[in-house]
Amino acid sequence: MTSTPAGPRPREPRIGRSLTLHLRGDWGGANLHRVCGWISQELTDRCGPHTRVAIWNGRGFSDSVRAVGRGEVHIALTTPAAFAAAALDGRGAYEGEGFPELRALGVVPQRDRLVVGVHRSLGVSTFAELREAKPVLRLATSVHDGVNHVGLAAHEILDRSGVDVTGWGGEFIEDERPFETFAHVKAGRANAVAHEAVMLPHWQEWGGDLHFLEVEENVLDGLWNDLSWPAAVVEEGHFPGCPRFRTLDFSDFLVLARSDLPDDVAYAIAWVLGETRHVIERQYRHLPPERSPVTYPLDPVTMGESPVPLHPGAAEYYGALPQA
Structure with missing residues (x-):
């Protein structure tokens, strides 16, 4: 700055x-x-x-x-x-x-980002691989009620990326605030997460267990053109062992x-x-x-x-x- x-x-x-x-x-x-x-x-x-x-x-x-x-x-x-x-x-x-x-x-x-991460045990590291594998996801995020921006953004990204959590036999684990979501991931109740507050130390505890998925360019372009939501970068190493990737800005x-x-x-x-x-x-x-x-x-x-x-x-x- x-x-x-x-x-x-x-x-x-x-x-x-x-x-x-x-x-x-x-x-x-x-x-x-x-x-x-x-x-x-x-x-x-x-x-x-x-x-x-x-x-x-x-x-x-x-x-x-x-x-x-x-x-x-x-x-x-x-x-x-x-x-x-x-x-x-x-x-x-x-x-x-x-x-x-x-x-x-x-x-x-x-300075914040909304990120989508899936457990490494699922064996996918891109949205394309996720669409092909169609794993059963227990995805922790915020409530999707038209008010909570985390839930709103998570569903926009997933829907535009062709990810059908419930259609693939999975479920959303929804809460209002991030700390409940983080507890689900830490305890193993969730094998995927879509959330923000990436500066909080909780991500360092279990972030190394996840593959963070780069949001595809056409999805980011659509979010910008339709809703004026900008894209941003998560730098290499922000999460343990994670390369640099692009996702939704949540700043x-x-x-x-x-x-x-x-x-x-x-x-x-x-x-x-x-x-x-x-x-x-x-x-x-x-x-x-x-x-x-x-x-x-x-x-x-x-x-x-x-x-x-x-x-x-x-x-x-x-x-x-x-x-x-």
């Missing part, structure tokens, strides 16, 4: 009136809620004395996008960032309910609002993200950056690069940053 250029910093916000804001994060104990807490603390310090910020529980996926788009909350976080682009014009999971008024306040970087936390959020509030939140980044960074510095759920050091310029158009107030902040 590039370092932030030196030079005069954007003006610090001061909002004289007191605000009441509603934010939406994750289930309550994960990274999106941490980011919400960081935003609420630093924003409240710079607003009127009776400012109140509520953080609502959610799931951090399409539910967050809809909550903002429907006006249920002022700000919400969702991951991966790129998946929100389809909501602008009602594609994919948002078919029939587009939200063209969605705007971004910034992106908190998290970044997107901070979303609507276009009717007041400009000064949008500017203030973007300023908080960029100028008080040390507050969130220090919560992760006990981890190497490549193994951290937030990929520090944060770079304000990069945080302004969003798959959803920036709110004009946020754009004012990112536009005032010193340029390299």
Whole structure:
């Protein structure tokens, strides 16, 4: 990640009136809620004395996008960032309910991938071999309910790759959060997995027992063309004994609002993200950056690069940053 250029910093916000804001994060104990807490603390310090910020529980996926788009909350976080682009014009999971008024306040970087792995005992190392062998898979992933992005992405990849888990006599083992999925793989209840959070140490415990399948180019192209989901690389050695391969990008936390959020509030939140980044960074510095759920050091310029158009107030902040 590039370092932030030196030079005069954007003006610090001061909002004289007191605000009441509603934010939406994750289930309550994960990274999106941490980011919400960081935003609420630093924003409240710079607003009127009776400012109140509520953080609502959610799931951090399409539910967050809809909550903002429907006006249920002022700000919400969702991951991966790129998946929100389809909501602008009602594609994919948002078919029939587009939200063209969605705007971004910034992106908190998290370098992540969604990967498909199968146990080495199955003797397959590519999707082509998997289609030919048609093994009985007990595939652990997240729930496929149109909200959870992990389950949504896993099924899109498998379906477009010609993998028929149930048709081949297998089953999906579905849970909401990754830790339950990881427990199924570790205990041997699952012989295949499709999931994200690849920086977590759990993958190092049993990743060497899996072949990770490179997603085929036509599948990645289709996901990009149809849904604006980008591809990315997992570098050699990220998993024990695993070569470099391409798969679906699952990166970044997107901070979303609507276009009717007041400009000064949008500017203030973007300023908080960029100028008080040390507050969130220090919560992760006990981890190497490549193994951290937030990929520090944060770079304000990069945080302004969003798959959803920036709110004009946020754009004012990112536009005032010193340029390299």
